Amino acid sequence: MRFSLFITCINDTMFPRTGQAVVTLLERLGHDVLFPHEQTCCGQAHINTGYRREALPLLRRFLRVFGGTDRIVVPSASCAGTIRDLYVQLAEETGDAALQRDVADVAARTFELSELLVHHLGLDDVGAFFPHRVTYHPTCHSMRVLRVGDAPLRLLRAVRGMTLVPLPDAAECCGFGGTFSVKNEATSLAMLADKTAALRTTEAEYCVAADNSCLLHIGGATHRAGAPIQMRHLAEILASTEQAVFA
Amino acid sequence: MSASTEPFRTGRALPRFEDVASTALDNAQLRRNLGRATTTIRGKCASVVGEMEDWEALRDAGSRIKAHTMATLAEQLERLEASVTAAGGQVHWARDAADACRIVVSLATRHAATEVIKVKSITTDEIRLNNALQAAGITAIETDLAELIIQLADEPSSHILVPAIHKNRTEIRDLFRRTIGDSTLSDEPSALAEAARLHLRQKFLTVPFAVSGANFAVADTGAICVVESEGNGRMCLTLPDVLVTVMGIEKVVPHWSDLAVYFQLLPRSSTGERMNPYTSVWTGVHAGDGPQEFHLVLLDNGRTKVLADQVGRQTLHCIRCSACLNVCPVYSRTGGHAYGSVYPGPIGAILTPQLLGVEDADSLPYASTLCGACYDVCPVKINIPEVLLHLRGQIVERQRRGLGTHPYGAAERAAMWVTGWILQSRWRYELAQRAARIAQWPFVRHGVLSRLPGYGARWSRARDLPAVPQSAFRDWWRAR
Numbered sequence: 001m002r003f004s005l006f007i008t009c010i011n012d013t014m015f016p017r018t019g020q021a022v023v024t025l026l027e028r029l030g031h032d033v034l035f036p037h038e039q040t041c042c043g044q045a046h047i048n049t050g051y052r053r054e055a056l057p058l059l060r061r062f063l064r065v066f067g068g069t070d071r072i073v074v075p076s077a078s079c080a081g082t083i084r085d086l087y088v089q090l091a092e093e094t095g096d097a098a099l100q101r102d103v104a105d106v107a108a109r110t111f112e113l114s115e116l117l118v119h120h121l122g123l124d125d126v127g128a129f130f131p132h133r134v135t136y137h138p139t140c141h142s143m144r145v146l147r148v149g150d151a152p153l154r155l156l157r158a159v160r161g162m163t164l165v166p167l168p169d170a171a172e173c174c175g176f177g178g179t180f181s182v183k184n185e186a187t188s189l190a191m192l193a194d195k196t197a198a199l200r201t202t203e204a205e206y207c208v209a210a211d212n213s214c215l216l217h218i219g220g221a222t223h224r225a226g227a228p229i230q231m232r233h234l235a236e237i238l239a240s241t242e243q244a245v246f247a
Numbered sequence: 248m249s250a251s252t253e254p255f256r257t258g259r260a261l262p263r264f265e266d267v268a269s270t271a272l273d274n275a276q277l278r279r280n281l282g283r284a285t286t287t288i289r290g291k292c293a294s295v296v297g298e299m300e301d302w303e304a305l306r307d308a309g310s311r312i313k314a315h316t317m318a319t320l321a322e323q324l325e326r327l328e329a330s331v332t333a334a335g336g337q338v339h340w341a342r343d344a345a346d347a348c349r350i351v352v353s354l355a356t357r358h359a360a361t362e363v364i365k366v367k368s369i370t371t372d373e374i375r376l377n378n379a380l381q382a383a384g385i386t387a388i389e390t391d392l393a394e395l396i397i398q399l400a401d402e403p404s405s406h407i408l409v410p411a412i413h414k415n416r417t418e419i420r421d422l423f424r425r426t427i428g429d430s431t432l433s434d435e436p437s438a439l440a441e442a443a444r445l446h447l448r449q450k451f452l453t454v455p456f457a458v459s460g461a462n463f464a465v466a467d468t469g470a471i472c473v474v475e476s477e478g479n480g481r482m483c484l485t486l487p488d489v490l491v492t493v494m495g496i497e498k499v500v501p502h503w504s505d506l507a508v509y510f511q512l513l514p515r516s517s518t519g520e521r522m523n524p525y526t527s528v529w530t531g532v533h534a535g536d537g538p539q540e541f542h543l544v545l546l547d548n549g550r551t552k553v554l555a556d557q558v559g560r561q562t563l564h565c566i567r568c569s570a571c572l573n574v575c576p577v578y579s580r581t582g583g584h585a586y587g588s589v590y591p592g593p594i595g596a597i598l599t600p601q602l603l604g605v606e607d608a609d610s611l612p613y614a615s616t617l618c619g620a621c622y623d624v625c626p627v628k629i630n631i632p633e634v635l636l637h638l639r640g641q642i643v644e645r646q647r648r649g650l651g652t653h654p655y656g657a658a659e660r661a662a663m664w665v666t667g668w669i670l671q672s673r674w675r676y677e678l679a680q681r682a683a684r685i686a687q688w689p690f691v692r693h694g695v696l697s698r699l700p701g702y703g704a705r706w707s708r709a710r711d712l713p714a715v716p717q718s719a720f721r722d723w724w725r726a727r
Contacts, residue, residue, distance in 0.1 A: 007721070011720060013680050013719050019720035035724050038673050039673075050641075050642055051640075054663050140619055144622070177618070184265045184614060186269035190272050219713075221709065
């Protein structure tokens with residue numbers, strides 16, 4: 001099958017290895033990956049901060065770049081959620097019926113990586129090998145916007161050599177929330193402190209999630225504290241094999 | 248109510264959420280009390296909701312009934328007025344808080360009341376009825392245990408359902424020793440309840456004038472309903488000669504059978520009970536049984552303005568269960584006072600700015616990470632994150648027109664405009680990636696940015712940021 005990769009601006013700029021892992025993994029599974037070069041950003045930060053007017057050209061741009069019929073794979077639940085949920089609301093607001101149709105079409109073709117693998121390709125075991133102690137943080141938008149359910153956990157459970165340990169109060173938000181992390185610095189840090197305390201109890205070497213933005217937030221605190229735990233995107237774990245340790 | 252909470256006054260902006268929140272977060276005792284209480288109630292609610300196989304269908308029904316009611320609100324209210332009047336009640340229409348207070352005060356004055364007993368009601372807190380009564384020389388006596396506690400402490404409520412959630416029992420014992428109990432009072436819950444019971448029982452038996460809110464009102468029959476846990480409501484609704492109910496206009500439902508849906512949704516979402524202990528329903532006046540004079544005050548106070556907003560109007564579906572407060576990662580750490588209003592938590596973050604006007608509460612829609620936990624538990628499926636974003640959009644549009652001031656306004660607007668422009672072009676975007684790699688160098692130490700300038704300091708005071716790597720994913724893709 002052929003997939004168009006929407007890498008997202010954060011992954012493209014800050015976490016290139018996540019994108020490399022998605023390509024490696026999907027090609028290993030026998031699929032073709034396209035990368036439409038004109039892509040930039042979905043505009044989530046603009047919508048979430050209230051700048052809907054600035055977001056609209058980015059929505060239209062996304063529709064142009066990802067026209068056609070390919071399924072779109074996104075290694076970020078939050079950005080996939082922007083296309084599936086926020087774009088629909090934004091288009092509705094314009095009252096433009098053609099735009100609403102185009103958004104509905106692109107939303108129906110957009111998938112976060114784990115839901116694509118488990119719910120649409122029917123895979124649990126992608127042949128990964130990762131001999132480490134790992135805990136999984138279910139990001140808010142993966143659970144409550146996309147409803148990926150246990151898809152990431154099913155993929156992780158099938159990884160060979162891995163010890164998967166549960167994270168206490170896993171469903172609790174890490175406190176990132178985009179500009180929330182700076183506008184409401186104190187509240188954000190209180191949430192983050194509880195998340196890192198929960199992580200500490202797992203004694204895991206790696207914290208895995210479907211969103212690098214949340215991992216950037218959590219990792220920002222663990223790195224500052226000198227904690228030994230490392231942040232890893234799910235794709236990088238799944239891309240790892242006995243022959244080629246990715247992460 | 249203390250003077251520290253004065254919402255629902257036009258022309259007076261609320262304190263900023265983040266300022267009050269950071270003070271609250273410094274209070275370790277408050278955080279322990281809140282953490283313990285919200286964790287307990289979350290667990291109880293989740294377990295009784297989990298045992299309902301048709302919970303999603305019930306939520307859908309609860310949402311549909313409210314949506315239909317809002318679409319036909321004028322008709323439902325006129326039907327309610329007709330049926331309440333036919334049953335011997337008197338209906339009053341209040342445009343705003345001042346109107347409603349004037350009506351209740353004049354009724355109390357007409358009956359020469361010096362004291363009124365009150366059933367817990369957030370609507371009467373919203374209109375600051377107790378202050379209005381006090382100004383007329385009438386003492387309002389709160390009879391719900393938690394309401395009594397915060398009234399004795401002269402503090403505003405911090406939770407919709409359990410207004411004294413921020414206090415633990417030792418703090419309550421000390422308060423009771425100072426006010427209604429004696430110095431030997433212990434902090435056993437049963438002893439505290441007994442002290443309150445002795446104090447209140449005497450009031451129930453002697454005060455002939457009561458004020459309540461309403462959970463539901465049935466347009467078909469004129470039946471008014473209050474659900475509660477302690478029985479104080481039942482006392483207030485049956486013992487006095489005169490009963491005045493102040494009700495927001497959104498509380499009406501068309502049919503008696505609609506209550507079957509909400510009687511299942513409400514207790515499971517609010518107290519985590521399968522059924523609440525006391526459900527009182529009354530219809531007008533009955534000779535020789537209960538209050539002989541019944542007044543229903545229908546309050547607008549900004550609600551029709553909310554109704555006019557296509558996205559915001561779902562906020563009026565709220566049945567005040569407080570499930571969204573208990574699951575909210577922000578509320579469960581800051582508590583309710585940071586929200587500056589009688590409606591705290593996620594529902595307050597969308598209701599208060601709409602009732603007051605976003606200009607007077609423009610920090611509240613930003614007091615959320617958009618984690619979505621509130622939408623997930625809402626028994627009437629209010630899409631709180633959607634409304635939060637809608638209100639953020641309104642705030643930004645106001646600023647664009649030069650209205651309203653926002654502490655981050657100018658810098659944020661510039662940043663959003665510039666990034667929006669950059670991201671509309673691949674060429675500009677790739678140039679910005681290269682520029683970021685160069686511009687970060689003064690701040691990079693050992694591969695991370697630990698001290699960011701300006702606004703970024705709010706991130707980097709407690710969090711590192713990895714340095715932007717030297718090549719982007721797209722560079723790798725091009726080279727392969």
